[in-house]
Amino acid sequence: MTDSEKMREKEAEKMEVDSNLLDSLEKPEKIHQVIQEAILLAGGATAILLQVAEPGVGKGVDEHSNFGYRPLDRLRTTMTYVYCVTFGTRDERKAVIEMVHRAHASVKGPDYSADDPQLQLWVAATLYAVGIEIYQEIFGRLDDETAQAIYREYSILALSLRVTPEMWPEDQHAFWEYWDKQIKTMEITENAKNIAHDLLWNKKAPLTIRFALPFVRLTTAQMLPPRVREAYGLKTGKIRRGTYRFTMGLTKAAYPALPRAIRTYPMKYYMKDMRRRLDERKS
Template sequence: MSEKQTGHSLESGMSTVSPTNGSNEKANDNFLNHKVLDELEKPAQIQKVVQEAILLAGGAAAILLQVAEPGVGKGVDEHSNFAYRPMDRLRTTMTYVYCMAFGSRSEKVAVIEMVHRAHAVVKGPNYSADDPQLQLWVAATLYAVGIELYQQMFGKMTEQEAEGIYREYSVLAVSLRVKPEMWPASRRAFWEYWDHQVETMEITENARRVAHDLLWNKELPLHIRLLLPVVRLTTAELLPKRIREAYGLKSTKLRRGAYRVTLGLTKATYPCLPKTIRTYPMRYYLKDMRRRLRNVA
């Protein structure tokens, strides 16, 4: 796979709580401060990656990787209506990513506040959604899956370009209450952290329930349920082997062949699509975000 070919491989609803009146005070606390907002001001390199609709193809894989962390799995399974609205987490995540990459400064403040307030109530005896280690892992999955799919479609980046994009992805972690020094200093350090996480995580029943609700959900509209076999195929091939097998997903010779054919056809056609089509989800989610912010203002 492209990102780690020379060393490693991926294989080895916004809260409706309205923002507080003290937004300016919030912007000065330890996590939502001017430095973070300055770094988010013009993330030109990350914009090039996250604007692409193809990243949505890795949404299920990113979610399953996130909930593979037991604390995240408990939070999602025990504090959300995932079984009935499984697409909400994807919507919330992508809205957050798009806002951090393309939103105005005031929009970023409002969305970060909403996420922090939503996380504040997600806690239990052995976990808290505000735990920086959990949020570091969530941000790591967004980078790993996103950069993998992007390079599958557009080819391998230069070292300079790849490092620049990697550094900009760190702001997603920092805005989720992760201290800047917790984000691995380089891509090499990142993949070492990644491999350690993958090799030591144990898939819990919470995570398995989320996976079932995501990949075999009968509550979804018919047109989405018809796509689930393709989603399961893509997700299985994007997940590291150990995580895939722990979820009970299969990767047979036939399935790998089908995935290669699907990937080949997509790679041949997707980059040729007009940019207005490739960026439609980004524009849709940003429009939806702005409508929601107006409604809670």
């Protein structure tokens, strides 16, 4: 076997999903009540800006994606992954995780790699932190037992990205210690600022999205930790904070009353889209 063939074989092995991992992802229960809610998409821009605030993630996204031309692609990829890992069948989880591994394989440079477990731990952490904050803002605080169960199950988003079980903080207290340390020490690079500009001031996005961007900038600025918001150059103030609180108040009153079919529509949409793409790969 030639060296190139051995290298390809090693790469193929890295793409394979361990059956033990698939076993550990089986039958999540509590996380479904959070992940299924469409309101979590309101934190999409916040999660992305937090992810790319990690310099390695920022470099990978800025240097290896067409984010400026297709700003919704990362949202589609992320939500497909999140919904499939939590709601998909065993075979669907395996297929999507392998797709993510293949996509990450070429995203690397002298000082970063998309397969770095520390970077993937941070990505998964942002999904939990932003998602649980929005959920509790709308539906009220969870009791301690439910909150801890949901936190434990959120680890599946990290474990399927090459993060080992011991890397995921053991409980919520440990998680928020990790979170605070990350927020206090990370530096917002030019890569991250480029992505923020493409995301929040994108002139190539469809008109309907561009129309919504001022509101997205407003809500994202209020959701970000102050240090991160300031580093990105996003503005806040008494009027902006008041507008955000008023908007969240209206949402808290109206959203839970919506029919479940509406609240879960994005989950069903992305799952259907994922299954269509998997069928196309088979044919």
